[in-house]
Amino acid sequence: MTTSITKLSEIPKGSQFIIKGFENQDSEYAEKLLKMGFVEGTVVERTSADISDPMVFSLRHCRVALRKKEAAEILVKTDM
Amino acid sequence: MxxxxxxxxxxxxxxxxxxxxxxxxxxxxxxxxxxxxxxxxxxxxxxxxxxxxxxxxxxxxxxxxxxxxxxxxxxxxxxxxxxxxxxxxxxxxxxxxxxxxxxxxxxxxxxxxxxxxxxxxxxxxxxxxxxxxxxxxxxxxxxxxxxxxxxxxxxxxxxxxxxxxxxxxxxxxxxxxxxxxxxxxxxxxxxxxxxxxxxxxSTKEKESLTDRIDKVVMNKYASIPIFFLSMLVTFWLAIGVGSIFIDFFDILAGLVFVDIPSQLLGLIGAPDWLTVFLAGGVGAGIQTVATFIPVVFFMFFTIAILEDIGYMARIGVVADRVMRKIGLPGSAFIPMVVGFGCTVPAVMAARTLGSKRDRYMTIFMAPFMSCGARLPVYALFAAALYGKSSGLVVFLIYLSGLMMAIFTGFLLKNSLFKGTPSYFVMDLPLYHTPKLSNILKSAWIRLKLFVRKAGAVVVIAVCILGVLSSMGFSDGKLTFGNEDSQESVLSYAGKALSPVFEPMGVSRDNWPASVALFTGLFAKEAIVGTVNALYSSMDMAESGAAAESEEDELDISGAVVEAFTSVGEGFVGVFGTLDILGVGLVTEEEEVIAEEIELDTAVFRHISRNFTPVSAFAYLLFVLMYFPCLAVVGAARQEMGGFYTVILVSYTTLLAWAVSTLFYQIAEGHHPVYGIAAAAVLGFLYLALVLLGKRGHDMKPAKGSAD
CATH class of the missing domain: 3.40.50.300 (P-loop containing nucleotide triphosphate hydrolases)
Structure with missing residues (x-):
């Protein structure tokens, strides 16, 4: 396996990654996002909207804005 | 089943x-x-x-x-x-x-x-x-x-x-x-x-319409200008276009609920107190509510558009960078936008926020956003004192409100509402083509409920006020019909309390300005009517004329024609100049203003005699900040309970007094004592909020209950 893990806040515009998990799986923040579908294995894309903080992501056919610092809580990988 | x-x-x-x-x-x-x-x-x-x-x-x-x-x-x-x-x-x-x-x-x-x-x-x-x-x-x-x-x-x-x-x-x-x-x-x-x-x-995913719009709307550089543009259009629609119809509603409601009933009651020989109560109280109350209708409707209308097309959520994103500095998510800005129309729905809109702390803090900040009811007050004073720079002065007042909201945010963050700043997660819906019928329906439903709710408060308040201003004592006997004279109970109360307002530049002789602040508790635009009426009565007293006002002949058809002409004139005024913010209202000639808000031109003479440009600005700052109107207090109580509502009311009023006084004393600096007193009040406010913050342990998120 040659998967590399990065933070969601680091991914470039228009790129697609797969959610791995959270820095802190038990945080309130993680709990809320999990319920919104940020579960392991979900494909997440940074949309072409180039506002840099908050950043706009798309997953499960929804667009969600997150702060850069808070998006750094979410870990993503390149493939399954 | x-x-x-x-x-x-x-x-x-x-x-x-x-x-x-x-x-x-x-x-x-x-x-x-x-x-x-x-x-x-x-x-x-x-x-x-x-x-x-x-x-x-x-x-x-x-x-x-x-x-x-x-x-x-x-x-x-x-x-x-x-x-x-x-x-x-x-x-x-x-x-x-x-x-x-x-x-x-x-x-x-x-x-x-x-x-x-x-x-x-x-x-x-x-x-x-x-x-x-x-x-x-x-x-x-x-x-x-x-x-x-x-x-x-x-x-x-x-x-x-x-x-x-x-x-x-x-x-x-x-x-x-x-x-x-x-x-x-x-x-x-x-x-x-x-x-x-x-x-x-069915199709291969390509860049959707929403993504293409977001590319522009949420562009690094364009997002902020687009945001300000959307705000300007909102204001222009709500205040500019809405105010076209104010006179229409005012004149017609005045005719139906005040003039005709009082004429009829006079015909059947009803006692004075009944006329005062029905026409001057209930009738005038309904008239006051009616003048609200157009601005509030158009505000609801534009906000419904922003929501319906899906832009409102993007406003939250753009505002987040500023809001996070005071420990709030960008979504807290949305209720504040609503607050430019009316503070009542703004207070209710705070519900969308996750944590109690965020909601309460937003409710504390919302009253500083200048609502539609405060604009006529600014317009009157600006026209009387500031001439060509009227527009600028009104803009400065709006800006002061925004700055006080931000100041309040910082203050509360470090005192009353300490606690973990919340994170920001905002769903961005797909853009929709707005459908007029839906927007109208939603604005109409909101208006109806607003009128019903606020209407009850305003009618009751105006009733009480009508009775107080009519009741008076002469020769030790209770009499009625002292409206807007110096003999009414209301005037006595105003005179008694005017020393409180002296430090901010309202002299004791200028007691009508103090009385107006009391009627402003019910609805801020009531200040205009009170100031106008009381100054005119002072004129009469000075010239020795009889204090009784002459009965106007009831002219129904004339009033109806006037009501409809006012709409036409309004359209020309707003669309002819693309008058954003209704600034035209504050830059026109005195006579035009007087006619537009139906005042005697004498009121300008009185204002310029009783106020200096500096003291008037201090007075307007006070009007901007003090005691949110009763309808807001009702809404705040429903959302936060009595304890925090009392803090809100005391905080806004004391802050208003301290800031106005400080401004007046620094700018025209007469009494170092008053300046020190104002600074002391500010210090006291901070201390009190810190102490209350220690007590307010219920603000700390209970486990699993905060967002």
């Missing part, structure tokens, strides 16, 4: 409220804002030949009791206050919607899914197999386009027929427990499996 109560549930932005408005028309009891379903909202509709209650639950992503909205929804469902739940599901993002559906299925036996926005899903390249979805979920699925009245009718009749044909139609065909107590991970893997079976992707 007996159906008496139907509840509507769905995630935010799924079109649930549109469906609810369509089903119930305006038969609603509480106002409803997308994403801000304040409480569970009730209405009624005819279903299967009889009247049933329809409950609109707050839009929630799930039923865990994380936020106020979700608590309300969860409680309503847990307590089984319904016989059927209509679950509105947005087809364009099925998996997020089904996450709520599984919570509903696990908790309640009768669910029917209304699959909404199928057209949007197709635009996004998805086709959903309705029958397969019904099979997977075990409940009926009916497609609907909630923005289309005919489609909603059809969906309801499909449901009626199916129930009539088979009473077991609604029974859940699957075991409810299938979805019970799943972790988010497990729930989504099941949902993903369902989605795989029911969705077929």
């Amino acid at each position: 007996n159906l008496n109560k139907i509840a509507i549930a769905g995630i935010p932005n799924c079109g649930k409220t549109t469906l609810f408005n369509e089903l119930t028309g305006s038969r609603q009891k509480v106002g409803n804002w997308p994403g801000v379903t304040v409480e569970k909202v009730e209405g009624s509709m005819t279903f299967m030949g009889k009247k049933v209650t329809v409950i609109d639950l707050p839009g929630t992503n799930n039923l865990s009791p994380d936020t106020e909205d979700q608590k309300v929804a969860e409680k309503a469902i847990r307590e089984q206050e319904h016989d059927l739940i209509i679950n509105v599901v947005d087809a364009s993002n099925l998996s997020r919607n089904l996450f709520l559906t599984k919570d509903l299925l696990a908790r309640t036996p009768h669910v029917v899914v209304f699959l909404n926005m199928v057209d949007m899903a197709e635009q996004e390249g998805m086709r959903i197999d309705k029958a397969a979805l019904a099979e997977e979920l075990g409940v009926p699925v009916i497609t609907v386009i909630s923005v289309d009245a005919q489609s909603v009718k059809n969906a309801v009749s499909v449901l009626e027929k199916a129930i009539a044909r088979d009473p077991e139609f609604l029974h859940n065909k699957k075991e409810a427990s299938a979805f019970l107590n799943l972790s988010a991970n497990d729930a989504y893997s099941r949902i993903d499996a369902i989605c795989d079976k029911v969705i077929t992707y």
Whole structure:
């Protein structure tokens, strides 16, 4: 396996990654996002909207804005 | 099966409220804002030949009791206050919607899914197999386009027929427990499996319309100018266009509720006190509310547009960079935008925010956004004193309000509302083409409920005020008919309290200005009327003329003609100059202003005699900040309870006094003592808030209850 893990806040515009998990799986923040579908294995894309903080992501056919610092809580990988 | 109560549930932005408005028309009891379903909202509709209650639950992503909205929804469902739940599901993002559906299925036996926005899903390249979805979920699925009245009718009749044909139609065909107590991970893997079976992707995903719009609207450089532009258009529509109709409503309501009744009462020889009460109290109260209607309606209208097209959520994103500095999420800016129209819905709109701390803090900041009712006061003083720079002065007042809101945010963050700053997660809905009929309907419903609620307060307040200003003592006897004279109880009270306002530049001789601040408690635009009336009565007293005002001849047709002409003139005024913010109102000639807000030109002479430009600015700062009107206090109490409402009222009033005094004393610096007193009040405020913050332990998020 040659998967590399990065933070969601680091991914470039228009790129697609797969959610791995959270820095802190038990945080309130993680709990809320999990319920919104940020579960392991979900494909997440940074949309072409180039506002840099908050950043706009798309997953499960929804667009969600997150702060850069808070998006750094979410870990993503390149493939399954 | 007996159906008496139907509840509507769905995630935010799924079109649930549109469906609810369509089903119930305006038969609603509480106002409803997308994403801000304040409480569970009730209405009624005819279903299967009889009247049933329809409950609109707050839009929630799930039923865990994380936020106020979700608590309300969860409680309503847990307590089984319904016989059927209509679950509105947005087809364009099925998996997020089904996450709520599984919570509903696990908790309640009768669910029917209304699959909404199928057209949007197709635009996004998805086709959903309705029958397969019904099979997977075990409940009926009916497609609907909630923005289309005919489609909603059809969906309801499909449901009626199916129930009539088979009473077991609604029974859940699957075991409810299938979805019970799943972790988010497990729930989504099941949902993903369902989605795989029911969705077929027709076209290859390309850049959607929403992404293309977001590319511009959420551009690094363009986002902020676009945001300001949208705010300007909002103001222009609400205040500029709305104010065209103010005179129309004012004149007609004055005719119907004040002039005609008092004339009639005079004819039948009714006693003075009755005329005072009915015409001067109730009638004048209704007239005051009526003048609100146009500005409030247009504010609701423009806000409905911003919501309907999906831009409101983007405002929250753009504002986040500033809001996070005071420890609030960008979404807290949305209630503040609403506050430029009217503070009452702004206070209610704070409901959307996750944590109690965020909500309370937003409610404390919202009254500093200058509402439509305060503009006439600024306009009057600006016209009397500032001439060509009137527009600038009014702009400075608005700006001061914004700055005081931010100041309040910083202050509260470090005192009353310490605690963990919340994070920011904002769903961005797809852009929709706005549909005029829906926007009008939603603005109309909100207006009706607003008028009903605020109307009651204002009518009562004006009644009390009318009686107080009419009641007076001469020769030790209680008399009536002392309106706006120096003999009324109200005038005595104003005179007695005027020393309080002396440090901010309102001299004791200028007692009408103090009295006006009291009438302003009821509704801030009442200040204009009071100042006008009291100054005119001073004139009469000076010239030795009899204090009784001459009866105007009742001229019904004249008044009606005047009402309609006012609309025409207003249109020319606003559209002729593209007058944003109604600035024209503050830059025109004195006579024009006087005519527009129906004042005697004498009032300008009095204002310029009694105020200096500096003291008038201090007075306007006070008007901007002090005691939010009674309707706001009512709304704040409903949202925060009495304890925090008392703090809010004391804080705004003391801050207003201290800031106005400090400004006046520094700018015209007469009394170092007053300046020091003002600084001391500010210090006291800070200290009190810190101490209260220590006491306010209920602000700390209880485990699992904060967002």
